[in-house]
């Protein structure tokens with residue numbers, strides 16, 4: 001068997017929260033409290049669980065937006081949590097994040113061309129302006145947008161279109177691992193399905209590995225190869241998606257499954 005792309009062992013990310021008052025001790029929030037998982041190249045692992053269970057902190061720790069308290073995360077055999085920031089910088093191309101709110105992550109003052117051109121420039125992926133424009137146009141087409149939108153600004157687009165642009169910005173650098181954190185949660189249900197299908201199609205086509213984070217087990221069904229169920233900072237159950245959906249072992253997984261709205265199961269049926 002091939003080596004995993006990402007191997008996480010006993011990862012903990014704790015936060016110290018200062019308490020007001022002279023005599024109160026600082027409070028420790030154990031947001032991520034000892035989780036382990038692997039992601040194989042080309043595999044989609046979903047991380048699900050209720051709000052506040054620590055999912056985003058996992059994603060943020062793996063992209064070094066938060067500092068891990070302890071544990072190991074090896075990406076292609078390199079420990080990404082301990083390496084100095086300068087050593088991690090080139091890996092920022094390989095490990096990309098899609099966020100819930102594309103509006104918050106798109107700079108309102110940059111045209112779409114510059115929004116997508118910036119990562120090409122930062123990672124030195126285009127030798128000329130012409131090459132950059134060609135790549136930007138191709139990537140916009142890839143996410144179902146007209147390349148003519150290049151000269152426009154983020155506010156001119158709907159939520160779903162903005163998320164497509166956000167996805168284009170990630171895809172344009174050809175990452176090896178995408179961490180999608182509630183990528184469709186802010187969208188209307190009808191748009192959710194379209195964007196989800198797009199992500200799935202792009203993932204299949206490119207063979208990018210993915211950590212797909214969602215509070216909604218219904219959303220992850222189609223996209224996942226495996227599912228990890230998180231509860232209070234820990235993974236309580238992890239398995240093949242068929243096992244998780246058809247034969248969940250843990251009571252909490254069963255509870256999450258029973259909370260999936262009926263419309264979601266209808267959508268699965270079509």
Ligand SMILES: Nc1ncnc2c1ncn2[C@@H]1O[C@H](COP(=O)(O)OP(=O)(O)O)[C@@H](O)[C@H]1O
Pocket residue numbers: 015016017029030031049050051052053054055056057058
């Ligand atoms: N920077 C931070 N400082 C203190 N507590 C935090 C910080 N980030 C997250 N938390 C807390 O960690 C827990 C997990 O948060 P989060 O990872 O955002 O959960 P989820 O994404 O599953 O909703 C929550 O209790 C949250 O309030």
Ligand SMILES: [Mg+2]
Pocket residue numbers: 055056057182
């Ligand atoms: Mg979150």
